[in-house]
Amino acid sequence: MSQALHSTHEALSAYVDGELTPDRAREVAEHLTTCMQCSAEYETLLATIAALRANLERYQAPDVLRARVRTAIAATPSISEPAARPEGGASRRRRPWVWQGGIAAALLVSAALGSGITLLASRGRTSTPDVAADVLASHVRSLMPDHLTDVRSSDQHNVKPWFNGRLDYSPNVPRLEEQGFPLVGGRVDYVGGRPVAVVVYSRRQHLINVFSWPTRLGDAPLGVTATNGYNMIHWRSRGVERWVVSDLNASELRSFTELLASS
Ligand SMILES: [Zn+2]
Numbered sequence: 001m002s003q004a005l006h007s008t009h010e011a012l013s014a015y016v017d018g019e020l021t022p023d024r025a026r027e028v029a030e031h032l033t034t035c036m037q038c039s040a041e042y043e044t045l046l047a048t049i050a051a052l053r054a055n056l057e058r059y060q061a062p063d064v065l066r067a068r069v070r071t072a073i074a075a076t077p078s079i080s081e082p083a084a085r086p087e088g089g090a091s092r093r094r095r096p097w098v099w100q101g102g103i104a105a106a107l108l109v110s111a112a113l114g115s116g117i118t119l120l121a122s123r124g125r126t127s128t129p130d131v132a133a134d135v136l137a138s139h140v141r142s143l144m145p146d147h148l149t150d151v152r153s154s155d156q157h158n159v160k161p162w163f164n165g166r167l168d169y170s171p172n173v174p175r176l177e178e179q180g181f182p183l184v185g186g187r188v189d190y191v192g193g194r195p196v197a198v199v200v201y202s203r204r205q206h207l208i209n210v211f212s213w214p215t216r217l218g219d220a221p222l223g224v225t226a227t228n229g230y231n232m233i234h235w236r237s238r239g240v241e242r243w244v245v246s247d248l249n250a251s252e253l254r255s256f257t258e259l260l261a262s263s
Contacts, residue, residue: 007031007038008205009247012045013143041247044229048140051228132234132243134191136227138198139209139245142187148207149185149200159186163197171197171212172240174263181208181256191243201256206248208256215241222257224250233257 007015007028014020015028032039142148151162156173163170166188177183184200184207196213220236231253233244244257 005031006035006205007041009041009045009143009207010145010148012038012042014145015042016045016049017144019145041229044247045140045143048136048228048230052137052140131192132225132227132232135211135243135245136230136232138189138191138211139230142189142198142200142209143207148187150187152185154183154185156183159183159199162186163188167195167197169197169212169214169240171199171210172260172263173199174260176201176256176259176263179256179259181259203246203248203252203256206246208244208246208248208253210260211243211245212240214239217241222254222261224254226250235261237261 011020011024011028015025018025020028032042151159153159154177156175160170160173163186171186173183173186175183181201181203184202186197186199188195189198189211190196191211191213194213196211199210199212201208201210215236216239217236219238220234222233222235225232225234230245230247231250233253235242235257242260244253244260246253248256
C-alpha cells in the first residue's frame with residue numbers, strides 16, 4: 001500500500017465523488033486515517049462543497065435546473081459501481097454517500113454552466129462577492145477529474161494560441177517554471193455569466209487557477225481573501241481583471257501573483 005504517499009487534490013476530489021476504483025478508494029481512506037495533512041485537505045473539500053451547496057439552496061435553483069440535474073444523474077451510469085463487487089457488501093454500504101457526492105458534483109457543474117439561470121437571476125453583473133463565489137466554484141470544480149484543463153501543456157506557446165478564436169481576449173501566459181510554478185494548461189470557464197480565460201499553474205501538488213477577462217472598471221490593487229481553505233487574490237490592471245485561486249499558502253501565492261503581475 002502507498003501508505004506514505006499523500007493524496008493529490010485530484011485524488012481527494014475523485015474520492016469525494018466516488019470515482020476511484022474500490023482499491024484506490026480504500027488506499028485513500030486508509031491514508032486519511034493516518035495523515036493529518038491529507039485529512040485536513042479532505043475536510044476542507046467537504047466543507048467547500050457543503051458551503052457551495054448551501055449557497056445554491058439560497059439561490060433557489062429553478063425547477064428546470066433541478067430536473068436537468070436529476071436527468072443527468074439518472075442518465076449517467078454510476079462510475080462508482082464496480083464491475084465486479086469485491087468482498088461482499090462493502091461498496092454497497094458506501095453508495096448513499098457516494099451518490100450524494102455525485103449530486104454535489106453535478107450541482108457544482110450546473111452552477112457554473114447554468115449560471116445564466118441560477119446565479120444571474122438575483123444579481124448585477126459586476127458585483128464582486130458574486131464574482132468571487134463564481135471564481136471559487138470554478139476552482140473547486142476544476143479539481144474534479146477531467147475538469148482542470150481543455151488544453152494541457154507546459155509550453156506557453158501551446159496554451160496562449162489555444163484561446164484564439166475561443167475568446168475575444170488573449171490572456172497573458174508567462175513562463176514561470178524556473179521560479180517554481182510550472183504551467184499546466186488552460187481552459188475556458190464561466191464567471192458572472194460570461195466566458196473567461198483560465199490559465200493553470202502548479203506548485204508542488206497544489207494547483208493555481210488564474211482567471212482573467214477584460215473590464216472597463218479602473219485599476220484596483222491586490223486584494224487577498226481566504227475562503228474555506230482557499231486563498232484568492234484579485235486585482236485589476238490596464239483593463240484586465242484577474243483572480244488567482246489556490247489552496248497554496250498565502251505567502252507563496254502572493255509571490256506567484258507578483259511574478260504574474262510584473263510579467
Ligand atoms: Zn497525506
